[in-house]
Amino acid sequence: MNVSRDDASTWASWFRALGDPTRVLILNLLATSGRAMSVAEIVDAVDVGQSTVSHHLKILGDVGFVLVHREGTTSWWRMNEECLDCFPTAAELVMGRLPTAAPWDESGRGSTLSKKTSARSRR
Protein backbone atom coordinates (compact mmCIF):
# COMPACT_ATOMS: atom_id res chain seq x y z
CA MET A 1 0.00 0.00 0.00
CA ASN A 2 2.90 2.31 0.73
CA VAL A 3 4.95 3.80 -2.07
CA SER A 4 8.70 3.38 -1.71
CA ARG A 5 11.10 6.20 -2.41
CA ASP A 6 12.63 4.09 -5.18
CA ASP A 7 9.29 3.76 -6.95
CA ALA A 8 8.66 7.46 -6.48
CA SER A 9 12.04 8.17 -8.07
CA THR A 10 11.27 6.06 -11.10
CA TRP A 11 7.87 7.62 -11.65
CA ALA A 12 9.18 11.12 -11.03
CA SER A 13 11.84 10.60 -13.69
CA TRP A 14 9.11 9.91 -16.27
CA PHE A 15 7.36 13.18 -15.50
CA ARG A 16 10.64 15.08 -15.27
CA ALA A 17 11.22 14.26 -18.93
CA LEU A 18 8.16 16.41 -19.67
CA GLY A 19 9.40 19.18 -17.40
CA ASP A 20 11.57 21.11 -19.85
CA PRO A 21 10.26 23.63 -22.41
CA THR A 22 12.65 22.52 -25.16
CA ARG A 23 11.58 18.90 -24.78
CA VAL A 24 7.93 19.91 -24.87
CA LEU A 25 8.56 21.79 -28.09
CA ILE A 26 10.36 18.81 -29.61
CA LEU A 27 7.58 16.42 -28.64
CA ASN A 28 4.95 18.80 -29.93
CA LEU A 29 6.80 19.07 -33.21
CA LEU A 30 7.04 15.32 -33.65
CA ALA A 31 3.49 14.67 -32.50
CA THR A 32 1.82 17.27 -34.68
CA SER A 33 3.91 16.54 -37.75
CA GLY A 34 2.90 12.91 -37.52
CA ARG A 35 6.07 11.72 -39.17
CA ALA A 36 9.70 10.98 -38.45
CA MET A 37 12.06 13.96 -38.55
CA SER A 38 15.81 14.37 -38.80
CA VAL A 39 17.82 16.15 -36.14
CA ALA A 40 18.51 19.01 -38.55
CA GLU A 41 14.78 19.52 -39.10
CA ILE A 42 14.17 19.65 -35.38
CA VAL A 43 17.05 22.07 -34.87
CA ASP A 44 15.48 24.36 -37.46
CA ALA A 45 12.10 24.32 -35.72
CA VAL A 46 13.32 24.55 -32.14
CA ASP A 47 15.64 27.45 -31.50
CA VAL A 48 18.61 25.75 -29.81
CA GLY A 49 21.88 24.25 -30.97
CA GLN A 50 22.29 20.87 -32.59
CA SER A 51 24.11 19.28 -29.69
CA THR A 52 21.37 20.45 -27.35
CA VAL A 53 18.69 18.86 -29.51
CA SER A 54 20.63 15.59 -29.61
CA HIS A 55 20.92 15.70 -25.85
CA HIS A 56 17.18 16.16 -25.34
CA LEU A 57 16.36 13.48 -27.88
CA LYS A 58 18.48 11.08 -25.90
CA ILE A 59 16.61 11.90 -22.72
CA LEU A 60 13.26 11.48 -24.45
CA GLY A 61 14.45 8.26 -26.03
CA ASP A 62 15.63 6.84 -22.71
CA VAL A 63 12.18 7.30 -21.23
CA GLY A 64 10.61 5.89 -24.38
CA PHE A 65 8.74 8.94 -25.61
CA VAL A 66 10.47 8.87 -28.97
CA LEU A 67 11.87 6.18 -31.24
CA VAL A 68 14.80 6.46 -33.62
CA HIS A 69 15.62 4.78 -36.90
CA ARG A 70 19.12 5.37 -38.32
CA GLU A 71 19.46 5.57 -42.05
CA GLY A 72 22.84 6.48 -43.47
CA THR A 73 24.17 9.41 -41.50
CA THR A 74 20.75 10.75 -40.59
CA SER A 75 18.64 9.73 -37.61
CA TRP A 76 14.90 9.67 -38.03
CA TRP A 77 13.11 10.43 -34.80
CA ARG A 78 9.38 9.94 -34.28
CA MET A 79 6.83 9.85 -31.48
CA ASN A 80 6.19 6.59 -29.68
CA GLU A 81 2.40 6.56 -29.95
CA GLU A 82 2.16 3.71 -27.51
CA CYS A 83 3.86 5.82 -24.86
CA LEU A 84 1.53 8.70 -25.56
CA ASP A 85 -1.48 6.42 -25.16
CA CYS A 86 -0.60 4.81 -21.87
CA PHE A 87 1.53 7.39 -20.11
CA PRO A 88 0.19 7.66 -16.56
CA THR A 89 -2.08 10.49 -15.47
CA ALA A 90 -1.31 12.67 -12.48
CA ALA A 91 -4.08 10.88 -10.59
CA GLU A 92 -2.54 7.47 -11.19
CA LEU A 93 0.83 8.80 -10.13
CA VAL A 94 -0.26 10.22 -6.81
CA MET A 95 -2.41 7.21 -6.02
CA GLY A 96 0.65 5.01 -6.45
CA ARG A 97 -1.07 2.79 -8.98
CA LEU A 98 1.82 2.52 -11.41
CA PRO A 99 4.14 -0.27 -12.52
CA THR A 100 7.82 0.24 -11.82
CA ALA A 101 8.69 -0.43 -15.44
CA ALA A 102 7.34 1.61 -18.30
CA PRO A 103 4.51 -0.35 -19.99
CA TRP A 104 5.08 1.42 -23.31
CA ASP A 105 8.67 0.31 -23.41
CA GLU A 106 9.05 -2.84 -25.48
CA SER A 107 12.81 -3.14 -25.19
CA GLY A 108 12.92 -3.19 -21.42
CA ARG A 109 14.74 0.09 -21.17
CA GLY A 110 13.18 0.63 -17.76
CA SER A 111 15.01 -0.36 -14.57
CA THR A 112 13.13 -3.59 -13.94
CA LEU A 113 12.29 -5.98 -16.76
CA SER A 114 8.67 -5.56 -17.66
CA LYS A 115 7.02 -7.67 -20.38
CA LYS A 116 3.55 -6.26 -20.13
CA THR A 117 3.11 -5.66 -16.42
CA SER A 118 -0.39 -4.49 -17.15
CA ALA A 119 -1.99 -3.89 -20.51
CA ARG A 120 -3.76 -0.63 -19.89
CA SER A 121 -6.07 0.91 -22.41
CA ARG A 122 -7.41 4.33 -21.85
CA ARG A 123 -9.16 6.89 -23.96
Place this chain on the structure above:
Amino acid sequence: MNVSRDDASTWASWFRALGDPTRVLILNLLATSGRAMSVAEIVDAVDVGQSTVSHHLKILGDVGFVLVHREGTTSWWRMNEECLDCFPTAAELVMGRLPTAAPWDESGRGSTLSKKTSARSRR
Protein backbone atom coordinates in the same frame (compact mmCIF):
# COMPACT_ATOMS: atom_id res chain seq x y z
CA MET B 1 -1.27 25.97 -34.47
CA ASN B 2 2.30 26.43 -33.28
CA VAL B 3 3.21 26.22 -29.65
CA SER B 4 5.24 29.13 -28.33
CA ARG B 5 8.23 28.64 -26.08
CA ASP B 6 6.41 30.60 -23.39
CA ASP B 7 3.48 28.22 -23.42
CA ALA B 8 5.86 25.27 -23.42
CA SER B 9 7.58 26.73 -20.36
CA THR B 10 4.31 27.10 -18.50
CA TRP B 11 3.18 23.57 -19.26
CA ALA B 12 6.60 22.12 -18.51
CA SER B 13 6.55 23.77 -15.09
CA TRP B 14 3.37 21.89 -14.25
CA PHE B 15 4.91 18.54 -15.05
CA ARG B 16 8.20 19.47 -13.40
CA ALA B 17 6.31 19.75 -10.13
CA LEU B 18 5.69 16.00 -10.44
CA GLY B 19 9.31 15.33 -11.30
CA ASP B 20 10.76 14.93 -7.83
CA PRO B 21 10.54 11.79 -5.66
CA THR B 22 9.91 13.68 -2.43
CA ARG B 23 7.03 15.60 -3.97
CA VAL B 24 5.55 12.38 -5.33
CA LEU B 25 5.73 10.87 -1.85
CA ILE B 26 4.05 13.91 -0.33
CA LEU B 27 1.26 13.88 -2.90
CA ASN B 28 0.77 10.15 -2.47
CA LEU B 29 0.55 10.60 1.29
CA LEU B 30 -2.05 13.35 1.01
CA ALA B 31 -4.03 11.59 -1.70
CA THR B 32 -4.21 8.21 -0.02
CA SER B 33 -4.88 9.59 3.45
CA GLY B 34 -7.84 11.47 2.06
CA ARG B 35 -7.56 14.19 4.66
CA ALA B 36 -5.64 17.35 5.50
CA MET B 37 -2.31 16.83 7.23
CA SER B 38 0.01 19.06 9.22
CA VAL B 39 3.58 19.70 8.17
CA ALA B 40 4.84 17.70 11.15
CA GLU B 41 2.82 14.67 10.07
CA ILE B 42 4.23 14.88 6.58
CA VAL B 43 7.76 15.23 7.89
CA ASP B 44 7.25 12.06 9.91
CA ALA B 45 6.08 10.11 6.90
CA VAL B 46 8.55 11.44 4.35
CA ASP B 47 12.17 11.12 5.39
CA VAL B 48 13.47 14.67 4.91
CA GLY B 49 13.82 17.74 7.09
CA GLN B 50 10.99 20.08 8.00
CA SER B 51 12.28 22.99 5.96
CA THR B 52 12.54 20.73 2.93
CA VAL B 53 8.94 19.62 3.31
CA SER B 54 7.79 23.22 3.60
CA HIS B 55 9.75 24.05 0.47
CA HIS B 56 8.12 21.26 -1.54
CA LEU B 57 4.66 22.11 -0.22
CA LYS B 58 5.17 25.64 -1.48
CA ILE B 59 6.07 24.37 -4.94
CA LEU B 60 3.07 22.04 -5.00
CA GLY B 61 0.86 24.85 -3.73
CA ASP B 62 2.08 27.27 -6.39
CA VAL B 63 1.06 24.86 -9.13
CA GLY B 64 -2.22 24.18 -7.37
CA PHE B 65 -1.78 20.52 -6.52
CA VAL B 66 -2.35 21.12 -2.83
CA LEU B 67 -4.39 23.57 -0.77
CA VAL B 68 -3.60 24.92 2.66
CA HIS B 69 -5.75 26.07 5.54
CA ARG B 70 -4.00 27.78 8.46
CA GLU B 71 -5.37 27.17 11.91
CA GLY B 72 -3.46 28.59 14.84
CA THR B 73 0.20 27.80 14.30
CA THR B 74 -0.41 24.71 12.27
CA SER B 75 -0.96 24.53 8.51
CA TRP B 76 -3.35 21.91 7.20
CA TRP B 77 -2.41 20.74 3.72
CA ARG B 78 -4.64 18.65 1.51
CA MET B 79 -4.90 17.47 -2.08
CA ASN B 80 -6.68 19.67 -4.58
CA GLU B 81 -9.01 17.05 -6.04
CA GLU B 82 -9.97 19.35 -8.86
CA CYS B 83 -6.37 19.52 -9.99
CA LEU B 84 -6.05 15.76 -9.84
CA ASP B 85 -9.15 15.40 -11.98
CA CYS B 86 -8.25 17.75 -14.79
CA PHE B 87 -4.47 17.75 -14.84
CA PRO B 88 -3.44 17.34 -18.48
CA THR B 89 -2.33 14.02 -19.88
CA ALA B 90 0.96 13.60 -21.72
CA ALA B 91 -1.00 13.34 -24.97
CA GLU B 92 -2.74 16.67 -24.40
CA LEU B 93 0.59 18.25 -23.54
CA VAL B 94 2.45 17.16 -26.64
CA MET B 95 -0.49 17.99 -28.89
CA GLY B 96 -0.42 21.53 -27.56
CA ARG B 97 -4.07 21.41 -26.58
CA LEU B 98 -3.68 23.10 -23.22
CA PRO B 99 -4.76 26.44 -21.75
CA THR B 100 -1.96 28.71 -20.59
CA ALA B 101 -3.56 29.07 -17.19
CA ALA B 102 -4.28 26.14 -14.93
CA PRO B 103 -8.00 25.29 -15.16
CA TRP B 104 -7.98 23.75 -11.68
CA ASP B 105 -6.72 26.99 -10.19
CA GLU B 106 -9.59 29.02 -8.80
CA SER B 107 -7.53 31.90 -7.48
CA GLY B 108 -5.82 32.75 -10.72
CA ARG B 109 -2.41 31.74 -9.47
CA GLY B 110 -1.37 30.95 -13.02
CA SER B 111 0.49 33.49 -15.16
CA THR B 112 -2.46 34.54 -17.29
CA LEU B 113 -5.91 35.05 -15.84
CA SER B 114 -8.07 32.09 -16.71
CA LYS B 115 -11.74 31.92 -15.68
CA LYS B 116 -12.65 28.60 -17.13
CA THR B 117 -10.74 28.49 -20.41
CA SER B 118 -12.20 25.06 -21.03
CA ALA B 119 -14.27 22.97 -18.70
CA ARG B 120 -12.77 19.58 -19.26
CA SER B 121 -14.21 16.43 -17.80
CA ARG B 122 -12.38 13.20 -18.13
CA ARG B 123 -12.70 9.78 -16.59
Place this chain on the structure above:
DNA sequence: GAGCTAAATCGAATATCGTCGATGATAGAT
Protein backbone atom coordinates in the same frame (compact mmCIF):
# COMPACT_ATOMS: atom_id res chain seq x y z
C1' DG C 1 41.82 8.10 -50.01
C1' DA C 2 39.99 13.03 -49.73
C1' DG C 3 36.23 15.67 -48.86
C1' DC C 4 31.57 16.45 -47.21
C1' DT C 5 27.45 15.92 -44.39
C1' DA C 6 24.78 14.48 -40.27
C1' DA C 7 24.61 13.57 -35.82
C1' DA C 8 26.60 11.90 -31.35
C1' DT C 9 29.80 12.87 -27.81
C1' DC C 10 32.96 15.66 -25.07
C1' DG C 11 34.26 19.53 -22.00
C1' DA C 12 33.11 23.53 -19.83
C1' DA C 13 30.19 27.44 -18.26
C1' DT C 14 26.19 28.65 -16.17
C1' DA C 15 21.82 28.08 -13.98
C1' DT C 16 18.61 25.63 -11.37
C1' DC C 17 17.32 22.33 -7.81
C1' DG C 18 17.15 19.67 -3.41
C1' DT C 19 18.61 19.58 1.03
C1' DC C 20 20.07 21.05 5.49
C1' DG C 21 20.63 23.88 9.71
C1' DA C 22 19.62 28.16 11.69
C1' DT C 23 16.76 31.89 12.25
C1' DG C 24 12.36 34.40 12.27
C1' DA C 25 7.35 34.89 12.79
C1' DT C 26 3.04 33.74 14.89
C1' DA C 27 -0.25 31.69 18.00
C1' DG C 28 -1.28 29.55 22.22
C1' DA C 29 -0.26 28.33 27.17
C1' DT C 30 1.55 29.26 31.77
Place this chain on the structure above:
DNA sequence: ATCTATCATCGACGATATTCGATTTAGCTC
Protein backbone atom coordinates in the same frame (compact mmCIF):
# COMPACT_ATOMS: atom_id res chain seq x y z
C1' DA D 1 5.60 38.75 29.76
C1' DT D 2 7.87 34.50 28.98
C1' DC D 3 8.09 30.10 27.25
C1' DT D 4 6.79 26.59 23.82
C1' DA D 5 5.18 24.57 19.53
C1' DT D 6 4.57 24.91 14.61
C1' DC D 7 5.81 26.30 10.48
C1' DA D 8 7.97 29.64 6.89
C1' DT D 9 12.00 31.80 5.34
C1' DC D 10 16.97 32.53 4.78
C1' DG D 11 21.73 31.33 3.52
C1' DA D 12 24.71 27.99 2.01
C1' DC D 13 26.23 23.85 -0.03
C1' DG D 14 26.63 20.06 -3.30
C1' DA D 15 24.40 17.82 -7.00
C1' DT D 16 21.91 18.10 -11.51
C1' DA D 17 20.48 20.18 -15.64
C1' DT D 18 20.68 23.02 -19.67
C1' DT D 19 23.21 24.93 -23.08
C1' DC D 20 27.00 25.92 -26.14
C1' DG D 21 31.10 25.26 -29.14
C1' DA D 22 34.43 21.99 -30.54
C1' DT D 23 35.60 17.46 -31.62
C1' DT D 24 34.75 12.85 -33.07
C1' DT D 25 32.39 9.19 -35.42
C1' DA D 26 30.07 7.28 -39.29
C1' DG D 27 28.29 7.16 -43.93
C1' DC D 28 28.21 8.85 -48.52
C1' DT D 29 30.29 10.78 -52.93
C1' DC D 30 33.82 11.75 -55.99
